[in-house]
Amino acid sequence: MNLGQFDTKQWAAFCEGDQSAFLTLYEGHYNLLYIWAHRWIEQDTEWIRDQLHDFFIYLWEHRQNLARDINTRSYLLTSFKRYLINNAAKNKLLLKPAVDLELPAEDDASEMEAFTEQFSKVQRAMDGLSPAQKEVVELRYMQNMSLQEIADHKRSSLRTVYNLMHRALIQLKNELLKKNFLFMW
Secondary structure, rough: OHHHHHHHHHHHHHHHHOOOHHHHHHHHHHHHHHHHHHHHOOOHHHHHHHHHHHHHHHHHHHHOOOOOOOOOHHHHHHHHEEEEEEEHHHHOOOOOOOOOOOOOOOHHHHHHHHHHHHHHHHHHHHHOHHHHHHHHHHHHHHHOOHHHHHHHHOOOOHHHHHHHHHHHHHHHHHEEEEEEEEOOO
């Protein structure tokens, strides 16, 4: 599903308590928020995941008070940023910017749309990988594990992990370049 298509009707249904709309919101935006948080701050992966899960619970609990006519993606990105900052302050954590990344202004919606489109292409390409290849890529690039750590985690040889990673990256590169997409790894 295109994230831009979630907006109006689904958001209203979520605000009214529709659990399937909540699930769609969660599944459709979780990866985007997770990746965005990692690009915005340098923090422990598990801490960000915990905050993201808590953020969605918070949204569910406060859904009746949320505005109905919004740009869902921008709202979620802005709200999650505030949520991270508030919880970091409560826990006396120092958030370190990973890079100088700011949310695009409302005028720059096309920049956010381009990011979302690129993210969707990567996600579709990842869906084309075998489960083992997908796991290795996610462990390497989402959890920043070394190849040796992945081998230990999977209880397999370093050569096996290397081969899985190599084949996965070739397949991703071919799939993404086939669509005139600038490969980002």
